[in-house]
Amino acid sequence: MARNGGAQRPTLQFISLSLLLVLLKDELAVTEVAAASSSLALPGCQDKCGNVSIPYPFGIGSNCSKDSSFEVSCDSTAAAGYTPTISIGFPKASEVIEILPENKVKIITNRLWLFNASYNESQYFLNLINTPFYLSQDRNVFTTVGCDILGYMISGGIRVGGCLSTCIFMSGTVEVNKRVRIAPTGCNGGYGCCQTSILPLLQYLELQSSRETALNDTAYAFIADKEWLGNDFNVTAYRENPTAERPVVLDWVIGNGTCETANPSSNCGPNSYCRNVTSGDGYACFCNRGYEGNPYLRQGCHDIDECADTKTNDCGWTCVNGPGNYSCSCPHGYHGDGKKIGVGCMKEKEVKRYIPWVIGIGSSFTILLLLLGSFWLYQLHKKIKSRKMKENFFKQNGGLLLQHQISSEESNVEKTKIFLAEELEKATDHYSINRILGQGGQGTVYKGMLVDGRIVAVKKSKKLDEEVDKDQVEQFINEVVILSQINHRNVVKLLGCCLETEVPLLVYEFISNGTLFHYTHNQSEDFIFTWENRLRIAIEVAGALSYLHSSAATPIYHRDIKSTNILLDDKYRAKVSDFGTSKSIAIDKTHLTTRVQGTFGYLDPEYFQTNQFTDKSDVYSFGVVLVELLTGEKPISSTRSGEGKNLANYFISSIKENRLFEILDVQVVKGGEKDDIEVVANLAKRCLNLNSKKRPTMREVSIELEGLRMSAGHTMIQQNLQQVESFIAVPSSIWDGASTSNGFRSLESSVTVPLDDQPLLFNTSSYSC
Structure with missing residues (x-):
């Protein structure tokens, strides 16, 4: 018994010691994992130089950084201890002050600084090309200090920004060098200092300056961190210590291309995501929500325990941490969401008391959703029905x-x-x-x-x-x-x-200026309806109808020519409109209709008898318009008695009774030549002939009216030549006028080129008001 008992005791001690060693080993392993996850450098690499943390992809030494661009040297000096430096873009290595979040690094350099810029200066300062670094636009600012000095930045031979620093001086001083500067503190647009922002994505930069006046004043131009400058940059303090170290902030990217085109998984660790940080030429990695650490390491992003800090969770009772998130719960015997704000946690008896309220609110919410859904379905049905109706109309x-x-x-x-x-x-x-x-x-x-x-x-x-x-x-x-x-x-x-x-x-x-009917029958101060304007409009309308009848690809009959369908544009040029009853007719054909279409007073009388609409029907209607222009009378008027109610009949009977000039409009008699008026009146009479075969075509009407205008120009030229002949002996027989017959001039023989052959090349701008 004694032997057995003595042997049993050491065995129990051995087992207890083994369990203790296992527990200690697990604890050490957990500690090592926690230490590894908290370190931002590569495993086995130094993560600090002095007081500056050096997270990966930066690293102290070539084996601890992603590549040479991110390699940091940790040098020891007797005065400052260990100082991290990096060699990028500058002739000398720059001191690293801090590696900031959001892919930024703050360094100290004296190279982005132009000193005593009394003359035009230019100096090479920065070259970050072929590196992952850029000057940070949101953290840096360009500053010029001095009087009447222009500082500016150049990149690739092009000015990319700058500003002019000026000083305000007291009046009454004579010597330039003894002027007194007023309020040289503050840098908000003047008084010896100016600032401006820089462009994004700058990798190559030079600073230059030029003196605007002959002032002998020390000047400076530099780029520095906004936080170092502060909200109110003290110019006086800077002048006393111009060589002070100026920090500059650089942005950097981990890879070229974009998150969509590159392979970010090769640079971004687990529990992280990729984000484009430049204009399509670089990206960076960031820890997912609920994680923190270094996203560039394989185990760099570790879960945040939101339950450890009440400020990072909104649980009012029990908080349960999870990967990248957390949840709230209620203790036994309680129901709810467990949050501080909201339902919270209630006892089961309280829950039963609120069940009717929950049912009522839920029912109301359900009914509201049903109503909204029904309304949406009604609108959708209405939209589909409308679309189908439009499709049917479109086909119809x-x-x-x-x-x-x-x-x-x-x-x-x-x-x-x-x-x-x-x-x-x-x-x-x-x-x-x-x-x-x-x-x-x-x-x-x-x-x-x-x-x-x-x-x-x-x-x-x-x-x-x-x-x-x-x-x-x-x-x-x-x-x-x-x-x-x-x-x-x-x-x-x-x-x-x-x-x-x-x-x-x-x-x-x-067309902006209304109808011809308005200006024919109503006086207007904006547009004086002179004889010249009436003749020009008649020529323009005749030319348009001639084009439709004979020059268009397919002859077109308007079928409703009247003064209300002739519009005037912003220059009072005639525009034939309203083709609602027009027809495209095969050549050498007429149009047979079963019902009268057109406007009384303008309709061809022969149309009533034959029901056939021809090109001569448009000629008759134009003749009525021509009579309107001559007389200023309406096509149908109750003030005229008997057959005179119809303007066409009234006009023809007046010509037969030699009363033409009694019925003409005052502006026509006042501004027109008698012979010209008679030519137009005779043309209108021929257009109104009851026998359509005896009417001229619109082509002939257009040619005759154009001939009348050309004759007017010919007469003016002839008068000028007669004045010249009094000084030089030149025969004037070559300017003989056109012959006349039956008391009316015929000008058709004087026109050799039909104007409708090229309707778009004829210029009427000289007749526009």
């Missing part, structure tokens, strides 16, 4: 056909635009009544402004009761394409159309 109005024609004919791609309904609604302020330019039998015209700033006129036609068949749709689309190709200076440009509405919308260029 020939949108697919128009798209096909646009895509099949390259010349039309930029000339015919299909507008969206929302685009025109926004342009016209949802077709506000304040945007209405005019209303007629065919529809309403609105003024609108497109997103690109162009002012347009949007014509919204009235809804038709009859259904539009396929042939009519095809004809409408063909007309839109044809009309949009018309490019004549005296025709309102059709910019495009919108086919997403029940009735198609047409978009025209906006």
